[in-house]
Amino acid sequence: MANARALDKRRKSIRNIRKITRTMELIATARYKKAMDRAQAATAYTEQITRIVGRLAASGLDVQHPLLEQRDEIKNARILVLTSNRGLCGGYNGSVLREAMPLIKELKGSLPNVDVDVSGKRGVDGLAFRGVTTDEKHLNFEDQPAYAEVEKIAESYLSRYITGELDRLDVVYTKFISTSKQVATVETLLPLGSLGDDTEPDDAGGTNVEYEFLPSAESILEEVVPTSFKVRLFKCFLDAAVSEQVARMIAMKGATENAGDMIKQLSMTYNRARQSQITGEIMEIIGGVEALEG
Numbered sequence: 001m002a003n004a005r006a007l008d009k010r011r012k013s014i015r016n017i018r019k020i021t022r023t024m025e026l027i028a029t030a031r032y033k034k035a036m037d038r039a040q041a042a043t044a045y046t047e048q049i050t051r052i053v054g055r056l057a058a059s060g061l062d063v064q065h066p067l068l069e070q071r072d073e074i075k076n077a078r079i080l081v082l083t084s085n086r087g088l089c090g091g092y093n094g095s096v097l098r099e100a101m102p103l104i105k106e107l108k109g110s111l112p113n114v115d116v117d118v119s120g121k122r123g124v125d126g127l128a129f130r131g132v133t134t135d136e137k138h139l140n141f142e143d144q145p146a147y148a149e150v151e152k153i154a155e156s157y158l159s160r161y162i163t164g165e166l167d168r169l170d171v172v173y174t175k176f177i178s179t180s181k182q183v184a185t186v187e188t189l190l191p192l193g194s195l196g197d198d199t200e201p202d203d204a205g206g207t208n209v210e211y212e213f214l215p216s217a218e219s220i221l222e223e224v225v226p227t228s229f230k231v232r233l234f235k236c237f238l239d240a241a242v243s244e245q246v247a248r249m250i251a252m253k254g255a256t257e258n259a260g261d262m263i264k265q266l267s268m269t270y271n272r273a274r275q276s277q278i279t280g281e282i283m284e285i286i287g288g289v290e291a292l293e294g
Contacts, residue, residue: 004277007270011263018259024088025252031143032245038144039176039238046235053192053228066162067192067225074167076113078135078157079104082173082240083123085139090254092174092247093122097130099184100172104132107170119237143245145237154230161190173236174243182243189232192225 053068081100083093107114118124119138127134140149160166169190174182214220 004270004273007266007273011266011270014259014262014266018256018263021252021255021259025249025256028245028249028252032242032249035143035238035242035245036176039235039242042231042235042238046231049224049228050232053225067158067190067229068221070191071167074111076115076164076166077107077111077168077170078115078117078160078166079107080117080119080153080169080171081123081127082171082236083118083120083126084244085121085142087122088251089244089248090251092244093120093126095184096172096174097123097126099186100127101130101132103170103172103186119240141237141241143241145234145241147234150234150237151230154226154233157190157233158226158229166190171233171236173240174247176239176242176246179246182246187232187236189229189236192229 079100081096083096087093104114104116115135116127116132117136117138118127118134119141121139124134124137124139138153157166157169161169167190168188171187171189173185173187175185176182
């Protein structure tokens, strides 16, 4: 039988851990609600502007923009992997890395130049453990990614694409679908012409829409097309932030419940050990009394 004092000490330790996991669960819940509100607010705008750019790319209009041009040959590709800076979020980072590794191996096996960028310390460590060298590391994003910070990254990718240093950009992140469902996925954000496949038909039942540009198609596309890419990338960061908080909330809830079960089990074992100890002490007293009387 285990020592009662050791069992009591272990039970107190688990109670302290349960307080910590419960607090982390509440914090993750609060952060999740804020992150989800931001993601939902950006969803409608992102979908609409992406749909417009996709229709423009498929409409056959006599307008030119470098971001809408399809490359005949892809030589330079980049992969951006979105993970978290902190752990204790279940299998969130693991699922992203499992989705990223086949893509990295596939592109490196078929293209001459493939670079991997990472957002989040866990992704940097995870890819390094798997033998993948990372180029750019973004470690300043938490549960509320700022658009200004994401815009800097987006502008860097856009300038490289326009100058020919980049032909393709894939983003690996966790897409938020609902509180009970988040899916690690890969999206190709550059070239923007690939977005045309994701657009939904309009109310007339087709994707061919006639556009009238004022003051000119070139001036409007100069604003709309880059903005479409920026908000799309920003939406990836927002979805990743929401999914991280959901994963942490679920992980900490499970840890809290498991700690409660362990405390119950240890309490039962402690009570049996304490009862056995008391019984042994009583028997020693009885034995001592009988010896004195004898």
